[in-house]
Amino acid sequence: MIEANLLGLLNIDSFRHDLIQNIGVAIMSLSVIFVILGLTYFKKWRWLFKEWLSSLDHKKIGIMYIVVAVLMLSKAGFDALIMRTQQALSVGNHHGIVSSSHYQQIFSSHGTTMIFFAAMGLMFGIINLAVPLMIGTRDVAFPWLNSVSFWLFAAGMILLNTSLAIGDFSGAGWLAYPPLSELQYSPTVGVDYWIWSLQIAGVGSLLSGINFIVTILTKRAKGMNLMKMPMFVWSILGSMTLVTFAFPVLTATLALLALDRLIGTHFFTSGGGGNPMMYVNLIWAWGHPEVYILILPAFGIFSEIVATFSRKKLFGYKSMVWAIWAIVILSFTVWLHHFFTMGAGADVNGFFGIMTMIIAIPTGVKIFNWLFTMFRGRITFSAPMIWFIGFILLFSIGGVAGVILAVPPADFQLHNSLFLVAHFHTMIVSGVLFGYFAGIVYWFPKFFGIRLNEKLGKIAAYLWILGFIVAFVPLYALGIMGATRRMDHYSASMGWQPLFIVAGVGVLIIGSGLLAIVAQVAYSIYKHLDYRDKTGDPWDGRTLEWSIPSPAPSYNFSVLPTIKKPDDFWDLKQTNRKVELNYSDISMPKNSYLGLFISAGAFSFGFGVVWHIFWLSIIGLILIFSSIIIRTLDENTEYIITKESLIRDDMKFYGEAK
Amino acid sequence: MDNNLAIKAENSKTYLGFWIYILTDCVVFASLFAVYATLHSNTNGGASAQMLFSMPLALTQTLILLSSSLTSGLAIISALNKNKNKILFWTLATFILGTIFLFLEIREFNHLVAIGDSWRESGFLSSYFVLVGTHGLHIIIGLIWMIVLSFIIIIKGLTIKSMKGLVMFNLFWHFLDIVWIFIFSVVYLMGHMGL
Amino acid sequence: MIKERYHNYLIGFVSCIFLSFGAYSIATSSSGKTNYYEIFVIGVLALSQLVIQGIYFLHLSLQKKDRYRLIIASLIMLIIIILVTGSVWIMNNLNSHMMPSSNDMVKYNQSQDGL
Numbered sequence: 001m002i003e004a005n006l007l008g009l010l011n012i013d014s015f016r017h018d019l020i021q022n023i024g025v026a027i028m029s030l031s032v033i034f035v036i037l038g039l040t041y042f043k044k045w046r047w048l049f050k051e052w053l054s055s056l057d058h059k060k061i062g063i064m065y066i067v068v069a070v071l072m073l074s075k076a077g078f079d080a081l082i083m084r085t086q087q088a089l090s091v092g093n094h095h096g097i098v099s100s101s102h103y104q105q106i107f108s109s110h111g112t113t114m115i116f117f118a119a120m121g122l123m124f125g126i127i128n129l130a131v132p133l134m135i136g137t138r139d140v141a142f143p144w145l146n147s148v149s150f151w152l153f154a155a156g157m158i159l160l161n162t163s164l165a166i167g168d169f170s171g172a173g174w175l176a177y178p179p180l181s182e183l184q185y186s187p188t189v190g191v192d193y194w195i196w197s198l199q200i201a202g203v204g205s206l207l208s209g210i211n212f213i214v215t216i217l218t219k220r221a222k223g224m225n226l227m228k229m230p231m232f233v234w235s236i237l238g239s240m241t242l243v244t245f246a247f248p249v250l251t252a253t254l255a256l257l258a259l260d261r262l263i264g265t266h267f268f269t270s271g272g273g274g275n276p277m278m279y280v281n282l283i284w285a286w287g288h289p290e291v292y293i294l295i296l297p298a299f300g301i302f303s304e305i306v307a308t309f310s311r312k313k314l315f316g317y318k319s320m321v322w323a324i325w326a327i328v329i330l331s332f333t334v335w336l337h338h339f340f341t342m343g344a345g346a347d348v349n350g351f352f353g354i355m356t357m358i359i360a361i362p363t364g365v366k367i368f369n370w371l372f373t374m375f376r377g378r379i380t381f382s383a384p385m386i387w388f389i390g391f392i393l394l395f396s397i398g399g400v401a402g403v404i405l406a407v408p409p410a411d412f413q414l415h416n417s418l419f420l421v422a423h424f425h426t427m428i429v430s431g432v433l434f435g436y437f438a439g440i441v442y443w444f445p446k447f448f449g450i451r452l453n454e455k456l457g458k459i460a461a462y463l464w465i466l467g468f469i470v471a472f473v474p475l476y477a478l479g480i481m482g483a484t485r486r487m488d489h490y491s492a493s494m495g496w497q498p499l500f501i502v503a504g505v506g507v508l509i510i511g512s513g514l515l516a517i518v519a520q521v522a523y524s525i526y527k528h529l530d531y532r533d534k535t536g537d538p539w540d541g542r543t544l545e546w547s548i549p550s551p552a553p554s555y556n557f558s559v560l561p562t563i564k565k566p567d568d569f570w571d572l573k574q575t576n577r578k579v580e581l582n583y584s585d586i587s588m589p590k591n592s593y594l595g596l597f598i599s600a601g602a603f604s605f606g607f608g609v610v611w612h613i614f615w616l617s618i619i620g621l622i623l624i625f626s627s628i629i630i631r632t633l634d635e636n637t638e639y640i641i642t643k644e645s646l647i648r649d650d651m652k653f654y655g656e657a658k
Numbered sequence: 659m660d661n662n663l664a665i666k667a668e669n670s671k672t673y674l675g676f677w678i679y680i681l682t683d684c685v686v687f688a689s690l691f692a693v694y695a696t697l698h699s700n701t702n703g704g705a706s707a708q709m710l711f712s713m714p715l716a717l718t719q720t721l722i723l724l725s726s727s728l729t730s731g732l733a734i735i736s737a738l739n740k741n742k743n744k745i746l747f748w749t750l751a752t753f754i755l756g757t758i759f760l761f762l763e764i765r766e767f768n769h770l771v772a773i774g775d776s777w778r779e780s781g782f783l784s785s786y787f788v789l790v791g792t793h794g795l796h797i798i799i800g801l802i803w804m805i806v807l808s809f810i811i812i813i814k815g816l817t818i819k820s821m822k823g824l825v826m827f828n829l830f831w832h833f834l835d836i837v838w839i840f841i842f843s844v845v846y847l848m849g850h851m852g853l
Numbered sequence: 854m855i856k857e858r859y860h861n862y863l864i865g866f867v868s869c870i871f872l873s874f875g876a877y878s879i880a881t882s883s884s885g886k887t888n889y890y891e892i893f894v895i896g897v898l899a900l901s902q903l904v905i906q907g908i909y910f911l912h913l914s915l916q917k918k919d920r921y922r923l924i925i926a927s928l929i930m931l932i933i934i935i936l937v938t939g940s941v942w943i944m945n946n947l948n949s950h951m952m953p954s955s956n957d958m959v960k961y962n963q964s965q966d967g968l
Contacts, residue, residue, distance in 0.1 A: 141671050206682060214675045217921050241925075244678055245932045248685035256693065256788065265777045265784035266702070267693065273700035273781030277947050281940055282689060332935050336943055348946045629806060632823070669918060677922050681929040688933040692940040717877050724869055731862040731910060738855045832910045836903055842873070843899035847880035851895075852887045 008612035009189060014167045020082070020098055025165045054591040056143040057554055059447055061150045062128030066440065068157055069121025072113050075161070077514065079110035084471075084504040092492035103488040104171030105190065109160075111174025112194060116201055117157050119294050119428065122436040124153070124208055127236055127297065130443055131212060133545035133552060134230050136221025136561045141214040143589040144631060149208040151599035156201030159606045163193040167611075170194035173486065175283050176257070178268035178276040183261045189610050195258050196606035202250050209243030212236060221544065223563035230543045230567075231307075231320055235300025238324040239293050242331065246289035253282040262609070277342060284335040292331040294428065296324060298435025299366055302391065305384045305442055306370045308541050310377025313567055316369040323362035323369075330359040340411045349408040356406035360399060367392065382539070383457030387438035390465035391430055398426025401476070416486075419479025422472045430468055437464075437517070445533040449551035453531070456520035463513030471506025474499040536653070542570035549653035555588055558646040583646050587638040594627040601627065664737040667821040676826045680833045683796075687837050690792060691844065694785040698849070702780035707849025710775060712766075716846040719762050720838065726755035727835040730828050737824055742816055745824065746808055752831065753804045756797055763794050786845065793841060796834050803827055858912070865909030872898050872905075 017025065039045050052060055082098060083106060090096030098106065132140055140146050163169040170190040172181040181191045216237050220229065229237075256267045257279065266272035268279040307314040314320065336344065336352035370392065379385065401423040405411050414420055437460075445451045478499050483490070490496060524531050537546040544561055545552070547569045559581045565571045572579065601623030608617030667673060698707060729751040736744035767787070770776065777787040807827055810820045876898045883891050907913045913923055 142675060145675075210675050210678045210682070213678055213925075214671050218671045218674065241928070244682050245685060245929060248682045249689050249936070252686045252689035252693075259784075259788060263777065265788065266700075266779075266781045267697070267784055267788075272779075273697065273702035274784070275696060275700065275781060275944070275948075278693060278696050278940075278944060281943055282692070285689075285936055285940065329931070332932050333939070335939075342947060343950045344943060344946045345950060348943055632806070632810070632819075635819070674921060678925055681926060684929060685933060685936075688937055692937045695937070695941050696944045713877070713881055717873070720873050720877075721870070724866065724873065727906075727910065728862060728866045735855060735859050735862070738858065829911065832906060835910075836906050839869075839873070839899055839902045839906075843876060843895050847876055847895050848892055850880050851883045851892060853892055 006613070006615075008608075008614070010166070010611045010613065014189075015165070017168075018099065018102060021102065021164065024078075028161065028164060049593075050591070053596055054147075054593045056139075056147050056589045056591060058128045058132050058140050058143070058146060059552060059554075061146055062125045062130075063447065065121050065125030065128060065150060065153070068154060069118050069125060072117035072121060072157060074514065076110050076113035076118055077511065079106050079113070081507055081511065082106055083110065084500075084507045086488055087490075088497070088500045088504040090489045091497050095489060098488070100488050101171060104173075104486070105169045107486055108170045108173050108176075108190075108194070109163075112170075112198070113160065114428075115174065115290070115294075116198055117153075117160065119432055119436075120201070120205060121153065121157075122433075122440075123239075123294060123297050124149075124205070126301070126436060126439045126443070127208075127212060127240075129447055130439070130545060131215065131233060131236055132219070133446070133548070133556055134233050134543050135216060135219060135224060136544045136557060136563070137215070137219040138556045138560070138586065139589060140211055141219055142211050144592055144595070144637070145207055145211050147592065147595035148598050149204040149211065151595040152204030152207070152602055153201050155599040155602040155606070156197040156199075156204065158603055159193065159200065159610075160197035162607065163190065163197075167193065175287065177283075178257065178260070178274075178279050179270040181257065182269050184269070192258070192261060192610040195254050195261075196610055199251065199254050199258070200602045200606050202247055202254070205243055206247040206251070209240040209247065212240045213244065216240075221561045221563050224568075227318075227321070228563055228566045228568070231303035231314055231317065232297075232300035232543075234321050235296045235303070235324055238328045239296035239300075241328055242289045242293045242296070245332070246286045246293065249282060250286040250290075253279065253286065258609075280339050280342060281335075284338040285332070287338065288335040289331045291424075291427070292327055294432045295435075296327065298391075298432050298439075299324075301435045301439035301442070302370060302388050303366075304543065305388055305438055306373045307567075308442075308539050309380045309382060309385045310374050311380075311540075312373055312377040313542075313570075314369070315372040315375075316365075317566070319365055320369055323365045326362040327359065330355065330362070334359055337406055337411070340408045341415045346408075353406050353408045353411075357403055360403055360406075363399065367396065383452070383454055383461055384438040384442045386458050386461040386465075387434045387441070390461060390468075391434045391438075394426055394430035394434075394465070394468060398423055398430065401426065414479060416484055417479035418475040418483045418485055421485045422475035422479060425472055425475075426468075429472075430465075434461075434464070437461075442539070443545070445538045446536075446545055446550050446552055448525075449533055450524055450528045450531040451533050451538050452524045453520050453527075456516055456523060460513050460516035460520055463509055463516055467506050467509030467511075467513050469506070470509055471503050474503045474506070478503075540573075542567040544569055547572075549650070553649055555586055555641055555646070558650050559583060583643045585643050586641050586646070588641060590637055590639050592631070592637075594631050597627045598624050662738060662740075663816060663818050663821040664734060664825060666818060667825045670818075670822060672822050673825060673829075676829060680829060683833065684837075687789075687792070687840075690785070690789045691840065694789050694845065697781035697785040698853075700781035702782070704779045704783065705775050706782065706852075707786070707845065708852045710770065711846050711849055713846065713850055715762065715766060716842055719759055720842045722755050722759045722762075723835050723838050726752045726759070727832055729755065730831045734825065734828050737816070737821060740816060742811065745811060745816075749804055749808055749811075753801060756801050756804070756831075760794060760797050760801070763790065763797075767791070789845065790841060793834065793837055796830075796837075800827070800831055800834060803830070861909040861912065865905055868905050868909075869902050872902050 039048060052064065055061065083103070086096040086098055086103060096103075128140075128146070132138070160169075167189045170176055170181065170186070170193065172186055172191055172194075176191055176194055179185055181194075216229075216233055256265070259265045260267050260269060260274070266274040268274050268276045270276060303314055303320065334352055334356045336348060337356045340349050340353070370388075401419070405414055405420065405423060441452055441457055478496055481494075481496065483494070483496055533550040536548055536550045538550070539546070544563075547561065548557055561568070561579075564577075571577070601620040603620070604623065605617045605620030608614060608620060729748050733745050733748035733752065736748055767790075770783075770787075775783055777784045804827065807820070807823050810823060814820055876895045879891055879895060879898075907926075913919055913926065915923070
C-alpha cells in the first residue's frame with residue numbers, strides 16, 4: 001500500500017484533462033493569478049493578512065465565510081449550467097458537450113460543493129455575523145476555535161478545488177455510495193478527494209457547532225433568559241445541536257470508507273464480509289439531519305424578517321420554539337426515507353414513512369405562524385420580504401411534493417427520478433438559499449455600513465423566483481414521465497427534450513438573478529455615500545443588533561446591554577425607556593496566525609493521504625499539533641480597549657447621526 | 659470553595675464546550691458500535707469472536723483502565739487540595755496504567771495479525787480492529803496529553819489554564835473508560851457468548 | 854466537599870469493579886450457546902456502570918449548574934439510542950430480505966435434501 005515513490009501516486013498524467021476541464025483549470029488559475037497580482041499591485045498583502053486572514057473577530061470570519069461560499073456557489077452554478085446544457089443537447093445521435101465520465105464528476109462536484117461549501121458556508125457566515133450581536137455579546141465563546149473552524153472549512157474547499165487541476169474528482173455522486181466508491185470500481189483518487197475535503201470541512205463544522213452552542217448558552221446579555229432570545233438564535237441553537245449530533249456520524253462513516261480504500265478493510269465492500277447497505281444507512285443518518293441543519297437557520301432568518309417588516313411581534317413564539325425542538329428530535333427518526341427502495345420490509349418502510357409525514361407538522365406550524373404574524377400587520381415589501389414571499393410559495397409546493405415522496409409506494413415510482421431532484425432543489429434553493437439571501441440583504445447594512453439598492457434587490461429576487469419555477473417545474477413533470485437523475489444521454493423518442501430546454505432557460509434566468517445580486521452589491525458600494533446607514537437601525541428593527549452603530553465596531557457593544565423584555569430594543573424605542581451607559585475598559589482577543597497554519601497542515605494532510613504521499617501527511621499532522629500546543633502555552637492572547645476610546649467612537653457615530 | 663481554581667475550571671465555558679465535544683465523540687463510537695453490531699457475524703468463513711478473544715486478558719485490561727480512571731480522579735482531588743506534587747504523582751500513575759493498557763492492546767493486535775486474522779480478512783475483523791483501534795488511538799492521544807499537561811503544570815504551576823487542562827483531561831479519561839466498558843461488554847463478553 | 858468527592862470516587866470505583874466481575878463471571882460461565890437472557894443482563898450491567906460513572910466520576914447532578922451538561926448528555930443519549938437501535942433494526946430487516954449468498958443457498962438446499 002505504501003509507495004516507495006516520494007510523490008506517491010502523483011505523476012504527469014495527473015495533470016492531463018479534456019478540453020472543458022482545461023478551460024475550468026485555466027479560469028481558476030487565471031483568477032488566482034489575477035488576485036495575487038492585484039494584491040501585489042495595490043500593496044494589500046499586509047492588510048489582507050493583518051486585518052482579515054489572522055482575524056478572530058466573528059464578523060470578519062463571517063464575511064470570509066460568505067466570500068468563500070459565494071465563490072463556491074458560482075463554481076457549482078457553472079456545473080449546473082454544464083449539466084443543463086448537456087441534458088438539453090444530448091439527445092439521440094448528438095452526445096452533448098461532455099463525456100459520460102466527466103458528466104459524473106460534474107454532478108458529484110455540483111452536489112458536494114453546493115451543500116458543503118456554498119450552503120454550509122453561507123450558513124456559518126450568517127451565524128457568525130448575527131448571533132453574537134443578537135444575544136448582546138462581544139464575541140463567541142471560543143474566538144480562536146472559530147478561526148480554526150473557518151480555516152478548516154477553507155482547507156476542505158481548497159482540497160476540493162485542487163481536484164479540478166490535479167487528478168480527477170469523484171464520479172460516484174454527492175454521497176459516494178459504495179460499492180461504486182470502493183477502490184475496486186473507483187480506482188482513481190477522485191473519491192479520496194471527496195472523502196478528505198468533506199472530512200476536513202466536517203471537523204470544522206463540528207467545532208463551529210460546539211462553539212455556537214456554548215456561545216448561546218453562556219454568553220447571552222444580562223436578563224436575556226432562553227425564552228427572551230430572538231427566534232433566529234433559537235433556530236441556530238437547534239441547528240447547531242443537530243450539527244454536533246449528526247456530524248460525528250459523517251466523520252465515522254467517511255473514515256470507514258477511507259479505511260476501505262487505504263488499508264483494505266471490508267466495511268462496505270461487496271465481498272469479504274462487507275455490507276454496502278450499512279454505508280447508505282449511516283450516511284443518511286447524518287444526511288437527513290443535515291437538511292434540517294441548513295433549513296433551520298433559514299426559518300430563523302424569516303422569523304426575524306417577517307416580524308420586522310410586519311411591525312408586529314412574532315406570532316406564537318412558544319409554538320415556534322417547540323416546533324424547532326420537535327424538528328431537531330424528529331429529524332433523527334426519518335433517515336430511512338432516502339432508501340425506501342433498498343429493500344426493507346413493509347414494517348420498516350411504513351414506520352419511517354409515517355415519521356416523515358409527522359415531521360411535516362412542526363414545519364407547517366412555522367408556516368402558519370409566519371402567516372399569522374403578517375396578518376393585520378403593516379407590511380413593508382422590501383427586498384427581504386420578496387424573498388420571503390417566494391420562499392413561502394415554493395417551499396410549500398416542495399413540502400407537499402416531499403409528503404408525496406414520504407409514501408413508500410409512491411416513492412418506489414419516483415425514487416431517483418427528476419421528481420426527487422426537483423423536490424430537494426425546491427427545499428434547498430427556495431428554502432435554504434432564499435432564506436440566506438434574504439438574511440444577507442437584511443443584515444448587510446449592519447456589517448458594511450451601507451444599505452443595498454432596493455430596486456436591484458427586488459429584481460434579483462423576482463428573477464430567482466421566476467428562474468426557479470422555469471427551471472424546476474419541468475423537472476417535476478419529467479420525473480413523472482420517467483426521466484431519471486444523473487442521466488447524460490437519452491433517446492429522442494422519449495420526447496423529453498423540449499422540457500429539458502425549458503429547464504435550461506430557467507437556469508439562465510437564475511444566472512441572471514445571481515448577476516443582479518452582484519450588480520446590487522456593486523452599485524450600492526459605488527454609490528456608498530448615498531446609501532450610508534447613519535442610524536444603525538435602517539429597518540426599524542426589533543433585536544439588539546440594531547441598537548449599535550453600523551458598521552458594527554470590532555467590540556460590538558461599547559456597553560453590554562441588559563434585557564428586560566423579549567424584543568427589548570423595540571420596546572425601548574416604543575416606551576422611550578432610558579438606558580444607563582456605564583463605560584469601562586474591555587479586553588478583546590488578539591489576532592492569531594495559527595488558524596492559517598492549522599489550515600495549511602490540514603490541507604497537506606489531506607493532499608498527502610489522497611495521493612499516498614505519507615511524509616506530507618505527517619508534516620501536516622505535526623503542523624496541526626504544534627499549533628495547538630503553541631496556542632495552549634500562549635498567555636498573552638488579549639488586548640485592552642480603553643473606556644475613553646469607546647466613548648469617542650460612540651460620540652463620533654451618534655454625533656454624526658444627529 | 660468557589661475560589662478554588664479546579665472548581666472554577668469545572669464551571670468554565672471551556673469545560674462545557676469540552677463536555678459537548680466528548681458527547682460528539684460518543685456519537686462516533688456509537689456509529690462504530692452500530693457497524694460492529696451489523697458486521698460482527700460477517701466472518702467471511704474466517705474466525706469469529708468466540709474463537710479469537712482471550713477473556714482473562716480483556717478483564718485485565720478492564721481493571722487496569724478502571725484503576726487509571728480512579729488515579730486520574732485522585733489527581734483532581736489533589737488539585738482541589740492545591741497539592742502540585744500529588745497531582746503530578748497521580749498523573750504519572752495514570753500514565754503508567756494507560757501505557758500498560760496500550761501495550762496489552764498492541765500485543766493482542768500483533769498476535770491477531772500474526773495468526774492471520776488481520777483487518778483484511780473479514781467484515782467482522784475490520785469492524786473489531788477499527789472499533790478497538792479507535793479507542794486505542796484515543797488512549798495514545800490521552801498519553802501525549804498527559805505529558806504536555808505535566809510539563810505545563812511543572813513550568814506554570816497551578817494556574818486557571820493548567821487546571822482547565824487537568825479537569826478536561828480527567829473528563830476525557832473517564833469517557834475512555836466508559837467506552838471501554840461497552841467494548842468489554844459488547845465485543846468481548848457478548849462475543850464470547852456467541853452473539 | 855473534597856471529602857465527599859473522594860468518597861464518591863471510591864464508591865464508584867468499587868461498584869464498577871463488582872459490576873465488571875459480575876458481567877465477566879456470567880459470560881465465562883455461560884454454555885457458549887447464545888442465551889439472550891444472559892446477554893440482556895450483561896447489557897444492563899454495562900448501562901449501570903455508565904450511570905454510576907456519570908454520577909460518581911463525572912459528578913452529574915440535578916443541580917442548576919449542571920443543567921446544561923445534563924440536558925445535552927440526555928439528548929445525545931436519546932439520539933444514540935435511536936441511531937444504534939434504528940440501524941440494527943434496519944440492517945437486520947434488510948439482510949433478512951436479501952437474496953442469500955450462493956454459499957448459503959447450497960447449504961440450505963443440502964439441508965432440505967433438495968439437491
